[in-house]
Amino acid sequence: MERKMKNNKQILSVIAGLIRNPLTFIVLFLFFGTYIIHAEDETPELNVSELILEHVGDSYDWHITTFGHTHVSIPLPVIVKGQTSGWHIFSSAKFHHGHAEYQGFHIAHEGDYKGKIVETSASGEEVRPWDFSLTKNAASLLLSSLVLVILILICANWYKKREGQPENASPNGFVAFVEWVIMSVVDGVIKPCIGKNYQRYTPYLLTAFFFIIFNNLVGLIPLFPGGANVTGNIAVTSVLALFTFAIVNLFGTKEYWKEIFWPDVPAWLKVPIPIMPAVEFLGIFTKPFALMIRLFASILSGHALILGLTCMVFLTVRLGVAMNIGMSVFSVILSIFSDCVELLVAYIQAYVFTMLSAVYIGLSQVEPHHVKVKK
Amino acid sequence: MSLLTPDPGLLFWMLFSFGIVFFILAKFGFPVIVKMVEERKAYIDRSLEAAKEAHLRLEGIKEESEKLLSQARDEQVRMLRESNDMRTKIINDAKEQAREETGKIMNEAKTAIQKEKEAALRDIKQQVAQLSIDIAEKILRKNLSDKPAQMELVDKLIAEAQKN
Numbered sequence: 001m002e003r004k005m006k007n008n009k010q011i012l013s014v015i016a017g018l019i020r021n022p023l024t025f026i027v028l029f030l031f032f033g034t035y036i037i038h039a040e041d042e043t044p045e046l047n048v049s050e051l052i053l054e055h056v057g058d059s060y061d062w063h064i065t066t067f068g069h070t071h072v073s074i075p076l077p078v079i080v081k082g083q084t085s086g087w088h089i090f091s092s093a094k095f096h097h098g099h100a101e102y103q104g105f106h107i108a109h110e111g112d113y114k115g116k117i118v119e120t121s122a123s124g125e126e127v128r129p130w131d132f133s134l135t136k137n138a139a140s141l142l143l144s145s146l147v148l149v150i151l152i153l154i155c156a157n158w159y160k161k162r163e164g165q166p167e168n169a170s171p172n173g174f175v176a177f178v179e180w181v182i183m184s185v186v187d188g189v190i191k192p193c194i195g196k197n198y199q200r201y202t203p204y205l206l207t208a209f210f211f212i213i214f215n216n217l218v219g220l221i222p223l224f225p226g227g228a229n230v231t232g233n234i235a236v237t238s239v240l241a242l243f244t245f246a247i248v249n250l251f252g253t254k255e256y257w258k259e260i261f262w263p264d265v266p267a268w269l270k271v272p273i274p275i276m277p278a279v280e281f282l283g284i285f286t287k288p289f290a291l292m293i294r295l296f297a298s299i300l301s302g303h304a305l306i307l308g309l310t311c312m313v314f315l316t317v318r319l320g321v322a323m324n325i326g327m328s329v330f331s332v333i334l335s336i337f338s339d340c341v342e343l344l345v346a347y348i349q350a351y352v353f354t355m356l357s358a359v360y361i362g363l364s365q366v367e368p369h370h371v372k373v374k375k
Numbered sequence: 376m377s378l379l380t381p382d383p384g385l386l387f388w389m390l391f392s393f394g395i396v397f398f399i400l401a402k403f404g405f406p407v408i409v410k411m412v413e414e415r416k417a418y419i420d421r422s423l424e425a426a427k428e429a430h431l432r433l434e435g436i437k438e439e440s441e442k443l444l445s446q447a448r449d450e451q452v453r454m455l456r457e458s459n460d461m462r463t464k465i466i467n468d469a470k471e472q473a474r475e476e477t478g479k480i481m482n483e484a485k486t487a488i489q490k491e492k493e494a495a496l497r498d499i500k501q502q503v504a505q506l507s508i509d510i511a512e513k514i515l516r517k518n519l520s521d522k523p524a525q526m527e528l529v530d531k532l533i534a535e536a537q538k539n
Contacts, residue, residue: 053378056378057378058382058385079384116382130383131382131383131384132384132387132388133384134388135382135384135385135388137385137388138384138385138388138389138392141385141388141389141392142388142392145392145393145395145396148396148400149395149396149399149400149404152400152404152405152408153399153400153403153404155404155408156403156404156405156407156408159407159408159411159412160407160411162411163411166411166414166415166417166418167418169411169412169414169415170415178408179408179412182405182408182409182412183409183412186409202405202406202409203397203400203401203402203404203405203406204397204401206400206405206409207396207397207400207401207404207405210400211393211396233381233382233385234378234379234380234381235381235382235383235385235386235389236385236389238381238386239386239389239390239393240393243393243397300378
C-alpha cells in the first residue's frame with residue numbers, strides 16, 4: 001500500500017515537473033496533436049473557414065470539447081416565440097446538436113438563417129421566430145457580467161467599510177490593482193478628454209471600460225467559461241455604441257447643437273444648401289458607428305487569427321510528417337505570439353472605446369467660445 | 376453576412392445585462408471607489424501641507440531658540456564682566472578702607488605713645504625731684520659735719536637710689 005502511494009507520488013512529481021516546463025508542454029501538445037490528426041485522417045477534409053465562422057459565431061449550446069464522436073457541451077435554454085404557437089422554453093439539448101426538430105422548431109443548416117432556430121410556416125417556408133434564446137454569447141455575457149459586478153462590488157465594499165477614515169484606505173493586492181486601473185482610466189482618459197464636468201460621466205465610462213476589457217479577456221481563455229466571442233459580436237458592440245450615442249446626445253449642450261446645425265463656417269456653406277450642417281449631422285451617427293465597428297472587427301479578427309493559426313496544425317497533415325511537425329511548431333509559436341498581442345488588443349480596444357467615448361462626450365460639452373475671442 | 380447583422384435575441388440580452396451592470400456599478404461601484412480615492416488624495420494633500428507647516432514652525436522654533444541661546448550667552452558674558460568689575464571694585468575699596476583704617480590706628484597709636492612718653496617723662500622728672508629732695512633732706516639730717524662723711528653719704532645715697 002505504502003509502496004503504491006510512493007509510486008503515485010513519484011508519478012505526480014514527474015507530471016508536475018513536466019507541466020512546469022513549457023517546452024515539454026509544447027512537445028506534449030504536438031504529440032497529442034498528431035495523434036488527433038491520425039484519428040481524424042479518415043474524416044473528410046477540414047473546412048477551415050466554416051470552423052472559424054462557427055467558433056466566432058453564436059450557438060445554442062456551449063460546446064466544450066469532442067471525444068471521438070461524443071460532443072461534450074452544455075445545453076442552454078432556448079426561448080422562442082413562434083409565429084402562431086406562442087412562447088416556448090426548452091433546453092437546446094432537444095435539438096441533438098442540430099440534428100432533430102422539436103416543437104416545430106429546428107436549426108437551419110443553410111440559407112439566410114444558417115445556424116439559427118427557424119420554424120416552418122404554413123406555406124412551407126423557413127421563417128425566423130422571435131428568438132430570445134440564452135445562446136452561448138448571451139450566457140457568457142451574463143456570466144461575465146455577474147463576475148464583473150461581484151469583483152467591483154467587493155472593491156467598493158472594501159472602501160465603504162473605511163468610509164470617513166481616509167487614513168486607513170490604502171489597499172493592497174487585488175483592490176489596489178483595481179484601484180490603479182480605475183484611477184489610470186479616470187486620470188489618464190476621462191479627465192483630460194471631458195474636462196471640468198467629467199465626474200458626471202465617470203461611472204458610465206468606467207463601466208464601459210471594465211465591461212469591454214473583462215469580456216475581451218474572458219474571450220481569450222480557450223477553456224470552458226471563456227472562449228465565447230462576446231465583444232467580437234456586432235450586437236454587443238452596437239449596444240455599447242448606442243449607450244455612448246445616447247449619453248453624448250442627451251447631455252449635449254446648446255452650443256453642441258448649434259455647432260451641428262449652424263457651424264462657424266462661411267455662410268454659403270450653410271445657405272441655401274446646408275452642406276456643413278448635413279456633414280455635421282451625419283457625424284452624430286458615424287462616431288458611434290465607428291466605435292461599434294472598431295471593437296467588433298478587432299476582437300473578431302483576433303479570434304479568427306488565433307483559430308486560423310491553430311488550424312494550421314491540422315491542415316498541414318497531408319504535407320507529410322516532417323512538414324507537419326515543422327508547421328506545428330511554427331503555428332504554436334505564432335499562436336503564443338498572437339495570444340500575447342490579443343492580450344494587448346483586449347486592453348487597447350477597451351482603452352480606445354473609453355477614450356473615444358470620452359472625447360465625444362467632451363465635444364458635446366462645448367461652451368460658447370465667443371467669450372474667448374473677445375478676450 | 377450573419378456576422379454583420381446584429382441578432383435581436385443577443386441585442387436584448389446585451390441591453391439587459393449591460394443595463395444592469397451599468398446600473399449597479401454606476402450606483403454602488405465606481406462612485407464609491409473614486410470618491411474614496413479622491414478623499415484619500417485630499418487627506419494626503421492635507422497631511423503634506425500640515426507636515427510642511429509643522430516643518431516651517433519647527434524651523435521657526437529652532438531659530439528662536441538659537442536666538443534665545445545667544446542672548447543668554449551675551450547676558451552671561453555681560454554679567455560675568457559686571458561681577459568681575461564689581462569684585463575688583465570691592466577689593467579696591469576694601470584695600471582703600473583698610474589703608475585708611477590702619478593709618479588712623481597708627482596715628483592714634485603714635486599719639487598715645489607720645490602721651491605715654493610725656494607722662495613717663497613727667498613722672499621721671501617728679502621722681503628725680505623727689506629723689507633730689509629726699510637726698511637733700513637726708514644730707515641735711517646728717518648735719519653737715521664731716522665732709523668726707525658727707526661725700527660718703529652722698530655716694531651711698533646715690534647707690535641706694537640707683538638700686539631703687
